[in-house]
Amino acid sequence: MFEIEFYEDKNGKSEIADYIKDLNAKAATSKECRINFNKIVAYMDMLEELGTRAGEPVTKHLDGEIWELRPLKNRFLYAYYKDNRFIILHHFIKKKQKTPKHEIEQAKRNLRDYLERNE
Numbered sequence: 001m002f003e004i005e006f007y008e009d010k011n012g013k014s015e016i017a018d019y020i021k022d023l024n025a026k027a028a029t030s031k032e033c034r035i036n037f038n039k040i041v042a043y044m045d046m047l048e049e050l051g052t053r054a055g056e057p058v059t060k061h062l063d064g065e066i067w068e069l070r071p072l073k074n075r076f077l078y079a080y081y082k083d084n085r086f087i088i089l090h091h092f093i094k095k096k097q098k099t100p101k102h103e104i105e106q107a108k109r110n111l112r113d114y115l116e117r118n119e
Contacts (some may be wrong), residue, residue, distance in 0.1 A: 001048060001049065001084070002047065002048050002049075002051050002084045002085065002086055003048070003067070003083075003084060003085045003086070004044055004047060004048055004078075004085075004086050004088060005085055005086070005087050005088070006086055006087075006088050007083075007088060007089045007110050007114055009113070010113070010117065013068055014046065014067070014072075014089075016076065016085060016088050016091045017090065019091055020037070020040060023036055023037045023040070024037050034073070035072075036072060036074065039071040039072050040071045040074060041073075042071070043059075043069050043070070043071040044069070044076075045058065045060055046058050046059075047069055047086060047091055049080075051080075051084075051086070052080075057070055059071060060106055061110075062077070062099060063104050064108070065079040065080065066089075066104055066107050066108060067079065067080075068077075068099065069088070073093050073094050073095075074091065074092075074093060074094070075091065075092050075094045075099065075103070076088050076090070076091050076095070076105065077089050077090040077091075077103065077106075077107035077108075079107070079111050081114075081118075087111070089106075089107040089110040089111055089114070090103065090106050090107040091113055097107075
């Protein structure tokens, strides 16, 4: 069993947690938001249970330490951290076939920041 933690910047703000909370709030009145929210929760549950062994289409290795969780068009970039913990580093909505390099680079920057503050 794995634990999932959302990346927070130095001010304690998590864009990922905010996005999921906002989606949950909109789920009561929007079918699309409800479907997205439920799929995100299901995929995060699979990540907690199986880790990267969940395989495609749930998760995919991208570059170095960066993996992506792939619920619908949402992409959550994450990395493994010690003690069976995954850190969700960055989120975006995928619009093209290939994951944009700048999204992967943002996840790497967030990982470096996280490691500097938590090592």
